[in-house]
Amino acid sequence: MKTIKLKIIDGYRIIDSIQSADGFIDPEETKKIVNVKIQKTETFIEISRLKTEMYKYVVQAKQAFISAKNAKTESEKQVFVNEYQKRREDEKGIEEKLKPLAKILKQEYRDLTIANAKYTGLPALEEYREDDEAETIADEMIAATQNNSLLALNDDGTRSEIPDYRGKKYWNKKSGSWTGVEISNIGVKPVSGAILDADLTESQREEIAEQHEKERIEKLSAKQKEAEKDSVIDSIAAQADSMRGKLEIQGDKNALKKAQEWYAEQLTEIELKYA
Amino acid sequence: MIDYAAVLTNTSGSFPDIDAVNVSAPGAGDGTEFVAAMVNDIWGRAQAVMDYAGLTPDSVQEAPDTAQFLEALNKGWGIGPGCGVIYWKDGTPTANGDRVLLLQGQVVLIANYPLLVAATYIGDGNNADTDYTGFYKTSDAGGTTRSTSGTYFVLPDTRGLSLKNIGDATINTRTKTGPVKLTELQEDQFQAWQAGADQDGTGARDYWGMIQARDFLNTNTATANAGNVRYDTTNQGDGRMVKAMNDGTNGTPRSGTNTRDSVIGTNFGITY
Numbered sequence: 001m002k003t004i005k006l007k008i009i010d011g012y013r014i015i016d017s018i019q020s021a022d023g024f025i026d027p028e029e030t031k032k033i034v035n036v037k038i039q040k041t042e043t044f045i046e047i048s049r050l051k052t053e054m055y056k057y058v059v060q061a062k063q064a065f066i067s068a069k070n071a072k073t074e075s076e077k078q079v080f081v082n083e084y085q086k087r088r089e090d091e092k093g094i095e096e097k098l099k100p101l102a103k104i105l106k107q108e109y110r111d112l113t114i115a116n117a118k119y120t121g122l123p124a125l126e127e128y129r130e131d132d133e134a135e136t137i138a139d140e141m142i143a144a145t146q147n148n149s150l151l152a153l154n155d156d157g158t159r160s161e162i163p164d165y166r167g168k169k170y171w172n173k174k175s176g177s178w179t180g181v182e183i184s185n186i187g188v189k190p191v192s193g194a195i196l197d198a199d200l201t202e203s204q205r206e207e208i209a210e211q212h213e214k215e216r217i218e219k220l221s222a223k224q225k226e227a228e229k230d231s232v233i234d235s236i237a238a239q240a241d242s243m244r245g246k247l248e249i250q251g252d253k254n255a256l257k258k259a260q261e262w263y264a265e266q267l268t269e270i271e272l273k274y275a
Numbered sequence: 276m277i278d279y280a281a282v283l284t285n286t287s288g289s290f291p292d293i294d295a296v297n298v299s300a301p302g303a304g305d306g307t308e309f310v311a312a313m314v315n316d317i318w319g320r321a322q323a324v325m326d327y328a329g330l331t332p333d334s335v336q337e338a339p340d341t342a343q344f345l346e347a348l349n350k351g352w353g354i355g356p357g358c359g360v361i362y363w364k365d366g367t368p369t370a371n372g373d374r375v376l377l378l379q380g381q382v383v384l385i386a387n388y389p390l391l392v393a394a395t396y397i398g399d400g401n402n403a404d405t406d407y408t409g410f411y412k413t414s415d416a417g418g419t420t421r422s423t424s425g426t427y428f429v430l431p432d433t434r435g436l437s438l439k440n441i442g443d444a445t446i447n448t449r450t451k452t453g454p455v456k457l458t459e460l461q462e463d464q465f466q467a468w469q470a471g472a473d474q475d476g477t478g479a480r481d482y483w484g485m486i487q488a489r490d491f492l493n494t495n496t497a498t499a500n501a502g503n504v505r506y507d508t509t510n511q512g513d514g515r516m517v518k519a520m521n522d523g524t525n526g527t528p529r530s531g532t533n534t535r536d537s538v539i540g541t542n543f544g545i546t547y
Contacts, residue, residue, distance in 0.1 A: 019434070023377035023542070027369040028387035069301035081300040088297055106372075113370045121382025121416040123432055 001117070002134035004153070006125040010185045012152045012162055013125075015141060018134050021119060029118035037112050043105045047098060054094040061087035127153075150186060163189045170194035171208065178208045217274060229274040236266040277316045283308055327351040355546060357394030362542040375544040378409070380432030382418035385425075391547035392428050397457070399423040408432070409458040431458040433543040437536065463534040 001021040006013045038044050061084050068080035119128060129137065137151070140159060144151040149161035169182040170190040180197070183190065190196075195204070217225060240263040247255035279286055279293045285307045287294045298306030321344055325332065328351035330343060337344060349355025360375050362368065368375035376383070376391070385392050395410045402411050402423045409431025414422040418429040441459070444451040454461050519528045 022367040023379040024381055025367050025369040026381075026383060026387070027374070027376070027547075029384075030369055065301055077300075085299060110366075110370050110372070117369065121418055121427065123380030123382075123429075124417065124419055126380075 001119065002129050002131060003122060003126050004129055004134065004137060006127070006153060008125070009150070010187060012150070012186060013154075014162070014186075015137060015151045015153055015159070018129075018138055018141075021128060024119045024122065024128075025113075025117040026120040029120075030113055030116060033116045033118065034109060034112045037116065038105070038109055041105075041108055041112075043101055043108055047101050047105060050094050050098055050101070054091055054098075057087045057090040057094065061091065162186050165190060169197040171197065171200060171204070178204075178211050180208070213273075225274055229270060232270055232274075233267065236263060236270070240266075276320070277312050282312045283310070324348060324351060355394075356390035358546045360544040360546055362544040368544060374547050376430060376547055377542050377544045378431050378433040380409070380418075380434075381430045382413065382416055382427050383430070385412065385428045388428065388547050391545065395545070396428070401456075404456070406456050406459050408460055430545070436460075437538060438543065465534050 001024075003019050003021045003024065004015050005017045005019060007016045008014070064080045064084035064087060068077050068084055071077035071080055122128065137159065140161075141151045144161045147161055148164060150164045152160055152162045154160060164186045165183040165188060166186060167182070167184075168190070169180055171178055171180045172191055172194040173179075181190075181194075200208070217228075220228065240259040243262060244255045244259035247258060252258065278290070279295075280289065283295075285296055285305055287296050295307035296305070298304070324344060324347045328347035328349075330347050330350065333343060335341060335343075345355075356374075362373075362375060362377060364371055364373070368377065376388075392412075396412065397404075397407050397410045401407055403421050405421075409429055411421055411429055412423060412425035413427045413429055414420045414425040416427055418427060439453050439461070441454045441457060443453055519530070521527045
């Protein structure tokens with residue numbers, strides 16, 4: 001017998017693990033059954049028979065002892081003494097027969113206990129399953145894992161795989177626009193065609209970055225946009241200045257022109273970006 | 276204890292197999308004597324156990340369920356119902372015939388385990404307190420509806436858990452907070468920390484933690500103001516994951532679902 005342990009995830013009863021049910025055998029409830037069944041075994045019946053026979057010898061030994069004590073003659077006494085000693089030997093002989101049977105009975109008691117085990121109540125979210133069904137469930141759990149899923153126990157007792165893509169972020173491009181979704185619940189599959197974040201190509205990442213930058217700028221107020229644009233223009237002017245200085249030091253006679261051309265290119269892009 | 280072979284004239288065998296013998300015939304005088312020494316040995320044994328346990332005879336004849344000798348054994352050695360057992364035996368206690376229940380959250384009938392319940396029940400005042408995860412009474416076999424008049428008893432579930440004494444410890448002036456109540460659960464946790472960058476000036480690990488980026492822009496408008504660095508996402512930087520890693524001495528950290536100590540599996544049980 002095994003138990004399945006469940007946990008609730010997003011309203012689903014997910015089978016989390018399979019455990020041995022041996023610790024849940026109820027000793028006292030089991031004893032009530034076993035104590036009855038053991039009495040029907042051949043070993044028990046034989047032990048009972050031998051005990052009865054032993055008691056018979058004990059009684060005979062006692063009677064012979066009393067008779068020996070009350071005997072009128074020595075020869076009569078000796079007869080009863082012989083009888084007494086023989087019955088004591090018979091009693092000892094029975095004891096020797098009982099010793100191995102006691103061991104056998106102990107093992108039979110153990111076997112009956114295992115075969116007739118009664119189980120206690122279980123903690124919440126734990127259920128009993130017979131060994132063969134538990135084995136089937138174990139196989140289903142492995143298959144579910146391979147399918148990016150968890151195994152759920154349904155209300156009607158059936159089991160089904162529930163997709164588990166939690167923590168994974170997927171991107172989907174529709175009408176030229178990228179949407180990223182991180183799955184946080186089980187039972188949710190990525191939409192058809194969605195790309196796992198880790199599988200994005202370099203160019204796809206650049207597209208997404210550009211789209212996000214564009215969306216960010218669109219959300220700026222006119223004043224914020226203007227201020228940021230001015231700041232960026234100021235920055236490229238500083239870079240152009242630095243470029244000119246570097247070129248002049250390196251002896252380039254067209255340092256200023258080159259710097260201005262670069263600046264102009266950057267300015268065009270910035271104007272477009274903040275349009 | 277008396278040495279039977281030294282105190283009695285009619286015995287057979289030698290220690291540890293000294294046996295009493297029956298008389299061979301009336302008046303033969305060769306049976307083991309019934310003498311004061313034998314009785315005193317038995318009496319002495321029982322009284323020693325009683326005294327050791329701090330008990331005195333109650334003048335009631337020994338019988339099942341009321342035997343003081345059994346009570347003395349339990350009290351004297353701290354055994355008996357309600358004592359913890361580390362159960363290494365092969366097989367289950369039931370199959371082995373041991374009066375032990377493994378602590379796995381079972382729900383049992385109170386009527387079947389009166390001594391255990393008497394020894395461990397948390398009391399009517401605590402029965403509704405859910406901090407106690409075991410040794411409480413319920414009215415249902417599922418163990419969910421707590422009731423002081425319930426007929427079921429719920430044992431704590433120790434599967435997957437280590438045991439810790441209730442109460443706090445102080446080590447190097449730091450308080451180690453333990454569970455407050457018997458059977459209260461404490462989930463694993465890591466000592467609180469925050470990530471920081473530091474220079475490790477030792478040999479091959481001598482490097483600074485830093486952020487690298489391309490195309491960052493400085494919007495500083497006055498030398499008196501601190502520069503605001505805005506990360507330009509037009510071009511990607513070269514990022515590395517911040518993670519726990521080998522400190523050069525203790526190897527790469529082992530990770531898993533839970534924080535845990537090194538352990539060995541066993542069964543925790545309770546006598547009943």
